[in-house]
Amino acid sequence: MTSTSRAPRQRETWTSSTGFILAAIGSAVGLGNIWRFPGVAYENGGGAFLIPYLVALLTAGIPILFLDYAIGHRYRAAAPLAYRRMARPAETLGWFQIGLSFVIAVYYAAVIAWSLSYFVFSFDLRWGDDTGTFFTGEYLKVGDPEISATIVPGVAIPLVLVWLAVLVVIALGVTAGVQRVNVIGIPLLFVAFLALVVRAVTLPGSTTGLDAFFTPNWGALTDPAVWIAAYSQIFFSLSIAFGIMVTYSSYQRRKANMTSSGLIVAFANSSFEILAGIGVFATLGFMANQASIGIEELPGLTGPILSFVTFPAVISQMPGGTFFGAIFFGSLTLAGFTSIISILLGVAASVGEKFGLGQKGSALVVCLSCAVLSLALFSTTSALLALDTVDQWANNVGIVFSAIAMTVLVVWVLRKGPTLKAHLNAVSTFKVGWWWILLVGALAPIYLGYMLYERVRTLITEGYEELPQWFLNTFGWGVIGLVVLAAILLTLVPWRGRDEPEFVPWPPLQEEPASLLQPGSSTTSDILRPRLPEQEEPR
Template sequence: MSRTNTAGAVPAREVWTGQIGFILAALGSAVGLGNIWRFPGVAYENGGGAFLIPYLVALLTAGIPILFLDYAIGHRFRGSAPLAFRRLAGRVGESIGWFQVMICVFICIYYTAVLAWASSYFVFSWDLRWGSDPTAFFVGEYLQVAAEPITFEFVPGVLIPLVLMWVVALVVLGAGVVKGVQRANVIFIPLLVIGFLILVVRALFLPGAIDGLTAFFTPDFAALADPSVWIAAYSQIFFSLSIAFGIMVTYASYRRRRVNLTTPGLVVAFGNSSFELLAGIGVFATLGFFAFEQGIPVAELEGLTGVALSFMTFPAIVSQMPGGEWFGALFFGALVLAGLTSLISILEVIIAAVRDKFGLTRSQVVYGLGGVLAVVSILLFSTTSGLTALDTVDNWANNIGIVASAIIVSIVVLWVRRAGPELASHLSTLSTFKVGRVWLFLVSIVAPVVLAYMLVSKIVELLVDGYSGYPVTYLGIVGWGSVAIMVVGAIALTGARWRHDPEKFEPWPATDAVSLKGDLR
């Protein structure tokens, strides 16, 4: 039996001021580092222009349907991930919610480190401090990467901006959902779009830009016969939209009762994909210039994704570009803004969950628990082994944790609890864009099958091939150990006492007042 204090129901939630505030906040979460440094390289390596076909299929068959599922759960059951899933599927559901919260705990402590790097490079752009060898500068002078996988030697150049990023994030979150989270996104997202548009326009007028765009968009239709290309498309969509680890459940819980859910979801999904396409244009126009300057084809360039693209390849390009200081500042400024809005959403998942469960004030959780997370982040990722730890935890949290979470949600919510018709009716009753049997088929059959294939393939790959040449023992402790801690943390938090009774709640509209038959067309 659940150990619950039945003194009263969970207090009423904060709410967004309107549709625009929610859309900008959701876009702020979805548009992150992966849009800028992951999508262009993934598209290029998986068929170029032809990749847009599986990408669009993945968006329509998995991305948007699971996004709607998160919206429906969060909005109908009015809670953070643990509270909403508890009300939907009991203690098992609550454990799923806490597992998603634990994923966010791990992501936030390393994600902030990347923001610290980007903010440092924003400053470095003004005097091109990385010199003639940006790769050596990044891993040597800046990060001072050690040969050992675990060290406790702090790097002052990372420590200071890391502390600053945590201060900014916690101050925003401490101000609340409307005055903090919403206001930050209303300011940061337009700045991000304007700044990135300027960067893209500048890139298009560089010598060799057309060659870069040609390389990016030239379709290799033969690649469509490769299953790995389709898996790459589903993977990109899945990670890009911030689904299945509590963010959209939490954000939807802050929406008013009578509000359109699906249409704003379409705006968020297609807005996120539009930014990814814009990023691809800007990045490959710039890479075309880099190839032109070196007298080689774009295909011979290296470092086209992730950390290598942002902190090694791009600084090298900026150094060769007329007015490179401004271009570099725009690029790294965009990384900071995109990453900061995503970080805020990740932390909000944790804050909302702890507040719901333990009845604490926002200030207590933000500056108490947030301060603890900041200290852990600083201890782990401002050291000379921070890059190795970041790379490892990121791989396991995303490719194992989030994918497993999505599969478990589908099984428990749609197969065991059989809540699909109720959630479909909730979406359709409140929204102009209706969902029905097709949506149920996609979220209960198509998405989990594809995700299960992704998960099994990744587990086999990690067990057989390891990861990045790191020692097997290290991967067991840091990689698989991270997932183990997520599971143990979820179980322990589920067993903790509720400050308020989560069961004192009535979904709206009431289940018997909603016509299920009429919506499942």
């Protein structure tokens, strides 16, 4: 039987806008909010960094988030099928984005496993006095840069538990699995982290850390690198341009208010980042006070070193450290978990749509594949170095390239900007105008192109962390090459799913002429306020 004769598949939807918003916040609020933003802000002007950060949020983060929402909500599918419905050759970009999600999930789970281990360690302060040696030596057993097959049981066991939990949630689906976890988890995360921040600001020396975090260095605003850092932080923290939000919005109800939801998600994510900055630097101020040193002399202000070396050292010195540690690492685990299920939902949905697999079948195939690779690569003695390298290339090369390709393809090649603008305005109370297409189609490719050029130039000319070139070629450029190859091959595979032939756009808007890119067009008001049909089209 051909796919055209199969019955249309009913698409699952979020039960409410609240469920969608909490899930989207859960995706955006992840490990980077806690261990990346505070250090980036401190190193790029302190309080003055909030100015380029806000500009980046308004001119790049929110507009590209709206673009993801518009694509997913209008074309009712995960990234590969959504792009295919715009133009068949564009499917390859969707698979490239999903390939990046797959890669990120494989190593992201390892960091969640570390957080889960440290949650247990916090009850007896098992890391001892030398937290750096414990993390890299006793716990991870880090060796030389190599492709190691030596499994570290202390990492492998919690990693298996993480993958079992992810499999269960993805197999349960959008409402019974992903939505339920986020409806419970996100309020719990905010309450727990708020309690952590309140405790941090009452510690001796906390004001020293807060002064370091908020004191503005206005001269930094003239440094282009500071603005690039701001755009980078916004771009990476909102989970945009690699298929996650396309998938999430595809499960949103037909008449859902998309732009208002996007604004809530974006500002909630930024609020959590600022809250994390307060908590982290108040804690670092306490540590600096105890050691009678400056903030800048502490061992690590960003990344895994901050979370698994610096923070355990602080926890060991503070009153009630075991409780504080449990809250911190519990929050880190929860933030990571809500993010990874959003990443894997997009991958599972894409595989299910392409190959006609059911919800449980696609979840099983994707999660088991990820789990095997995750255990083989990131529970070994080479895990830390391999993880750091893959993360650097996936985020700073892969996702940035994906965003450039997406904005150029959608706005300039396929000319879908006006249609997507009309779609957002048809279902939303907050209307977008020609300025949105200008930001997405012109500003975004320019700043993203500069970011990509600078990063690739640096990686080629200077390498990364003094690692050998063969290691960078394998876990850096090699991983990006595999994602490109997989995207091409998956595009060539015939569609076996039931969804692709039955798609009918809704609302049934007419394609907007290119002239609507300019304000003042005679037909703009008609497009901005199209009538919504009384009933949805058959699926």
